[in-house]
Amino acid sequence: MADLSHLSVKERVDQMIAGARERFGCIVSINQSKRSAEQAQQFHVCHMFLHNFFKKLKPKFVAGDGRTIQWEHLSDPGIAWALIKNPEQSFLFTKIGRPAKRELVGGRARWALGWEPDKDATTRAMTSFLARAHVTSMAAPGIDHCGEPCCCGGHASKHISGGACDVSGMAILGQHVLRETRGLGSAEDAVDHFLAEYHLFRPMARLPGKAREAWHLEALPARHARGHARHASHRGKRAHDPQLHLNLRVERMEHRHGC
Numbered sequence: 001m002a003d004l005s006h007l008s009v010k011e012r013v014d015q016m017i018a019g020a021r022e023r024f025g026c027i028v029s030i031n032q033s034k035r036s037a038e039q040a041q042q043f044h045v046c047h048m049f050l051h052n053f054f055k056k057l058k059p060k061f062v063a064g065d066g067r068t069i070q071w072e073h074l075s076d077p078g079i080a081w082a083l084i085k086n087p088e089q090s091f092l093f094t095k096i097g098r099p100a101k102r103e104l105v106g107g108r109a110r111w112a113l114g115w116e117p118d119k120d121a122t123t124r125a126m127t128s129f130l131a132r133a134h135v136t137s138m139a140a141p142g143i144d145h146c147g148e149p150c151c152c153g154g155h156a157s158k159h160i161s162g163g164a165c166d167v168s169g170m171a172i173l174g175q176h177v178l179r180e181t182r183g184l185g186s187a188e189d190a191v192d193h194f195l196a197e198y199h200l201f202r203p204m205a206r207l208p209g210k211a212r213e214a215w216h217l218e219a220l221p222a223r224h225a226r227g228h229a230r231h232a233s234h235r236g237k238r239a240h241d242p243q244l245h246l247n248l249r250v251e252r253m254e255h256r257h258g259c
């Protein structure tokens with residue numbers, strides 16, 4: 001088994017995608033690898049206002065449902081949102097779907113008369129923003145400890161640092177691997193077994209309900225990766241795959257030359 005510890009998550013995912021194609025004729029593709037801190041915070045605030053699927057995170061000002069951001073706080077004109085400069089341009093829309101307008105009176109911000117944000121219009125704007133970006137489950141904050149208007153205290157998204165990568169095609173891949181590999185109990189186990197060969201794992205694939213993210217990949221912690229490498233080399237699985245070794249060499253060279 002090759003040493004993959006120096007490879008980024010994205011590089012490991014590229015290897016895994018090549019492996020899925022060459023070994024199983026299976027197409028797996030990247031949905032999103034990196035996102036900016038601002039983009040992550042936009043996803044997070046929308047998610048925390050509309051849903052909040054997090055088990056342990058709660059916004060500082062909670063709505064009557066006990067989970068999501070309170071509308072009165074979200075639409076408070078005196079609040080400066082963390083990382084999101086003009087929330088009225090993207091989310092805080094008036095009843096007829098126009099960006100709300102702020103004005104300063106005596107040094108205090110308020111909404112201009114007739115230009116107040118509307119809860120339903122804002123809900124629609126945030127819903128379609130998440131849908132366009134295919135964000136269907138939890139979205140972590142753009143900064144550690146979060147910020148206004150949520151202030152849930154959560155950790156920054158691993159997508160910002162490149163520590164996570166979302167891919168599609170895991171379910172079909174699982175069926176292929178299961179069919180062609182002995183000793184695996186289920187398609188889910190088969191995916192995890194295959195990913196571990198590339199030192200990847202899915203920390204949220206076994207969570208219940210909406211918290212489940214079968215597509216979110218991260219680097220397998222080194223101690224598990226070492227264990228798996230020993231196991232894999234005994235079976236001699238990848239050791240005889242010249243194409244993958246070639247890919248690995250090319251990636252190493254690219255890595256070294258910084259391209």
Ligand SMILES: [Zn+2]
Pocket residue numbers: 044048059141146147150151152153154
């Ligand atoms: Zn938050």
